[in-house]
Amino acid sequence: MKKLIYLSITVLLCFSCNDYLDIKPVGQVIPTSVEDYRSFLTSAYSITHLNKILTTYRGDELQITPESPGVEQYEDIYTWNDENPSPLTRQFPYGSFYNVIFYCNHVIENKDNIEGDAETIDELVGEAFALRAMQYFELVNLYSKPFNLATAEGDPAVPIVTKYETEVDYTASTVKEIYDFILEDLKMAENLISVDKQSTGFNYRFSRVAVKAFKARVFLYLGEWQDAIENTEAALTINSDLQDLNTDMSAMPSEYNSIESILALETVASFDIATNATISDDLINSYNQSSDLRFDLYFKETLTERYRSKKSKDNKFKVSYRTSELYLIKSEALARLGQTELSKTVLLEFAQNRYTPEGFESFKTNIQELDQENLLIVISEERRREFAIEGHRWYDLRRTTQPEITKRYDNQTYTLEKNDDRYIVPIPNDAIINNPFL
Numbered sequence: 001m002k003k004l005i006y007l008s009i010t011v012l013l014c015f016s017c018n019d020y021l022d023i024k025p026v027g028q029v030i031p032t033s034v035e036d037y038r039s040f041l042t043s044a045y046s047i048t049h050l051n052k053i054l055t056t057y058r059g060d061e062l063q064i065t066p067e068s069p070g071v072e073q074y075e076d077i078y079t080w081n082d083e084n085p086s087p088l089t090r091q092f093p094y095g096s097f098y099n100v101i102f103y104c105n106h107v108i109e110n111k112d113n114i115e116g117d118a119e120t121i122d123e124l125v126g127e128a129f130a131l132r133a134m135q136y137f138e139l140v141n142l143y144s145k146p147f148n149l150a151t152a153e154g155d156p157a158v159p160i161v162t163k164y165e166t167e168v169d170y171t172a173s174t175v176k177e178i179y180d181f182i183l184e185d186l187k188m189a190e191n192l193i194s195v196d197k198q199s200t201g202f203n204y205r206f207s208r209v210a211v212k213a214f215k216a217r218v219f220l221y222l223g224e225w226q227d228a229i230e231n232t233e234a235a236l237t238i239n240s241d242l243q244d245l246n247t248d249m250s251a252m253p254s255e256y257n258s259i260e261s262i263l264a265l266e267t268v269a270s271f272d273i274a275t276n277a278t279i280s281d282d283l284i285n286s287y288n289q290s291s292d293l294r295f296d297l298y299f300k301e302t303l304t305e306r307y308r309s310k311k312s313k314d315n316k317f318k319v320s321y322r323t324s325e326l327y328l329i330k331s332e333a334l335a336r337l338g339q340t341e342l343s344k345t346v347l348l349e350f351a352q353n354r355y356t357p358e359g360f361e362s363f364k365t366n367i368q369e370l371d372q373e374n375l376l377i378v379i380s381e382e383r384r385r386e387f388a389i390e391g392h393r394w395y396d397l398r399r400t401t402q403p404e405i406t407k408r409y410d411n412q413t414y415t416l417e418k419n420d421d422r423y424i425v426p427i428p429n430d431a432i433i434n435n436p437f438l
Helices: 034-045 051-058 095-109 118-143 175-192 208-222 225-236 271-276 281-285 294-298 323-336 340-351 357-367 372-386 393-399 429-434
Strands: 012-016 022-027 261-263 299-301 307-309 405-409 412-416
Touching (some): 095 118, 175 208, 208 261, 323 372
């Protein structure tokens, strides 16, 4: 694709459910059957992006030191040095998103040419629409301003590409155009996908509940509170399970085989985060360590009396959407509509599964008299605690208050100002070189 992305079309892949995401090459073929196109789309599902990991370094959840192994890959991201980063700095993904989009476009374009069962074809193409929408959601939340109804029609974002053309210069679409495109793709996905919920091992694929959960998140970011509520309720009718940490601490709710799993696709943690970075004091201090059951499940203390994340690069930590997010989206949307009592009811239904009985009673007492403003603060803090080191935090900071963040690194103080332009990640230089229209 001229001046936009670098496409590396590799051998097609197939999926074995014997081992989660155990994807093996089967050789090059020209897809014709629905089975061929399933392997083709699995190639797209298998492409890994590092954005959730890198935004975790950019946000306020971690602490690193110059002595941390591999720190040269992250220190400029950690200190928001976008002007002159080291050549060793990890780049935020850009081309890899469009690589996935290429695969999705090819499946969508060839819907009428695929040979096989019509319902199976619809399912496959519906997944392609949803997966394509997911790439644009990540792109717009990395490389553009957060959605603002007053300015979205003019705020530049990234190009929309639906067809592979070699002699086309792609200009950036606006934030509004990207979100409109996402919602249209999700509408198409809803019309085509019939599987309510994917079985464990196949839950890297989109399903009806995953599309509803995705839409709920999109509407939350758009500030369309009633639509967010309606989509959480639709998703919860399919899967409303919450893991009660009072009775089951055998695994984290974010693991792919958790009862909470809706879509287990994205890589959100890494070896470097788990072994070479420590958790920021602010995040540690946000937990009540004696009553919040997540604390010991998520973190481990080191010999230096600092904490590290237990979430690692292991495939079991693949997570995109899970049911706890639905409860917190619904609670936030209700609170923003001024329905504070209903919001508290939903929040308590969630919190009962995360705190000891004594801790829950204290939590319940504390929120009983909260007004709308303070209730929203509590919900925000619950999101921070629940989704620690899962890639939510940077996006939540962007879409809400864009607060000032201060960090100490190598005996220097670094500050991200409130509403700082650096809440927008710069598009990588190589992408701009290949497409000056960006």
